[in-house]
Amino acid sequence: MSSPVYFVLGTPGSGRRALVRDLIENGLAAEDRALVLLAEGEAADPLDVRLAGLPNAEVRRWTWHEPALPPVDLPPGTTVFFLTDSLASPIDQLEALKPWLEEHGATLARIFCVVDCRLAEKQPVLRQWFDACIHFADVVFLTHREGLANKWLSDFIKHYTHERFPCHFVQVKSKGDLATPLVWLDPTARRVSQYFDEGETCEIEGLETDDEEEEEDTGLLPPEPYFVRLGNGRREKTVPVLRDYLPKK
Numbered sequence: 001m002s003s004p005v006y007f008v009l010g011t012p013g014s015g016r017r018a019l020v021r022d023l024i025e026n027g028l029a030a031e032d033r034a035l036v037l038l039a040e041g042e043a044a045d046p047l048d049v050r051l052a053g054l055p056n057a058e059v060r061r062w063t064w065h066e067p068a069l070p071p072v073d074l075p076p077g078t079t080v081f082f083l084t085d086s087l088a089s090p091i092d093q094l095e096a097l098k099p100w101l102e103e104h105g106a107t108l109a110r111i112f113c114v115v116d117c118r119l120a121e122k123q124p125v126l127r128q129w130f131d132a133c134i135h136f137a138d139v140v141f142l143t144h145r146e147g148l149a150n151k152w153l154s155d156f157i158k159h160y161t162h163e164r165f166p167c168h169f170v171q172v173k174s175k176g177d178l179a180t181p182l183v184w185l186d187p188t189a190r191r192v193s194q195y196f197d198e199g200e201t202c203e204i205e206g207l208e209t210d211d212e213e214e215e216e217d218t219g220l221l222p223p224e225p226y227f228v229r230l231g232n233g234r235r236e237k238t239v240p241v242l243r244d245y246l247p248k249k
Contacts, residue, residue, distance in 0.1 A: 001076045001077035002076075002077075002105055002106060002107045003035075003074045003075075003076065003077060003078050003079065003080050003104070003105075003106045003107070004079050004080065004106070004107050004108075004109035004187060005080040005082055005101060005106050005107065005108055005109055006020075006023075006079070006080065006081050006082065006109050006110055006111075006112060006185070007082050007084065007094075007097055007108065007110075007111045007112070008020065008081060008082065008083045008084065008111075008112045008114065009084050009090050009094075009111065009112065009113045009114065009133045009136070009137065010083075010084070010086060010112075010113060010114030010115070010116070010133075011086055011114075011116050011119055011242060011246070012042065012043065012086045012087065012246065013043075013045075013116065014086075014114040014115065014116035014119070014143055014144070015114055015116070015141075015143040015144065015172065015176050016083055016112075016114045017038075017045055017047045017048065017051055017083070018047055018175075018176030019112070019114060019141055019143075019172065019176055019178070020036055020051065020081045020083070021047060021050060021051045021054070021176075022176060022177050022178050022181055023081070023178070023181050023184065023185060024036075024051075024054055024056070024057050024079075024081070025054060026177075026178070026181045027178075027181035027182050027184070027185045028056065028079060028185075030055075030056060031056070032056060032079060033056055033057075033058075033075060033077070033078045033079065034054070034056055034057040034058070034078065034079045034080075034081065035057070035058050035060065035072075035074065035075070035078045035079070035080045035081070036051060036057060036058070036059045036060070036080075036081045036083070037060055037061075037062050037072065037080065037081070037082045037083060038059060038060070038061055038062070038083050039061070039062060039063070039064060039083060039084065039085035039086070039088075040061045040062060040063045040085075041063075041064075041085055041086075041087055041088075042083070042085070042086065060072070064085040064088045064093065066088070066092055067092060067095075067096055068096050068099070068100070069093065069096045069097065069100040071103070071104075072104065074104050074105075074106060079109075080106065082097075086242065087242060087243050089239070090129075090132065090133050090239070091132060091226050091227070091235065091239060094111075094136055094195075094226075095195075095224075095227050097196075098195060098196060107187075108196050109185070109187040110138040110139060110184070110185070110186075110187055110189075110190075111136050111137050111138050111139075111191060111196075112137060112138070112139050112140075112141060112184075113130070113133040113134050113136075113137035113139075113140045113141070113167075114140075114141045114143055115130055115134075115140060115141065115142050115143065115156075116143055116144050117142055117143065117144050117145045117148055117152075117153060117156070118144040118145075118147075118148065119144070119245075119246075120156065121148055121152050123245040125240055125245065126240055126242070126245055127159075128238075128239050128240055129239045129240050129242060131239075132226055132237075132239045134160060134165065134167060135191070135192050135193055135226065136191055136192070136193045136195075136226075137167050137191055138167055138168070138188075138189060138190040138191050139167060139168045139170060139184050139190065140160075140167055140168065140169045140170065141170050141172050142156075142157075142169060142170065142171050142172060143172045143176070145171060145172075146174055153171075157169050165192060166190045166191070166192065167190045167191060167192075168184070168190060170184065193224055193226075194221050194222065194224070195221075195224040195227070197221060225237055
């Protein structure tokens, strides 16, 4: 039985573990097994104890070694919550996810993006970082909204809805609990990116633009714009380096 994988993007301390705990505890059936993959570089969190204490969940640490995600022993049928390394490039990890799924015989259920609203409001330059993650996301969870102006939050969401982003936007309560966890586990795709869709994709390294009509005749999916590389190996679309904008400890 193929394992469904939920890939969880987000910044350090954004509340990803609280959401995953709620999704496992209140979204999965008691007999369903869950595996939480947490990056080795993620700081310890008080929620780790509660997450590891769930009777149907196992937590394992993993380490990012560019350009590939590490091999993992996946028990058949286990629901996997794969939390990205928040300080590494989300684009590199997203690109590596597709071959990882194929190698493990797993199925992508959904991609989640957890937005720390306080951080996003304080560091407007990170809009490009969130734009990139939300481009791939099926569901966007908005956390740490306390004390923020309603207008800021409304404008943040409108930025995407006006561009007809199909993903869901969910305003998370301060405790991290979700009103309808089962709804967000529904594997129906709601993302802009077609990278994980069935079928072959066009070559993206050193991409040359062809006539649109000729591209349609190939029957191939268009290249993922965030993965296109220039001749020097750098990505054509860049995102800010997250650690440059995080609070100093």
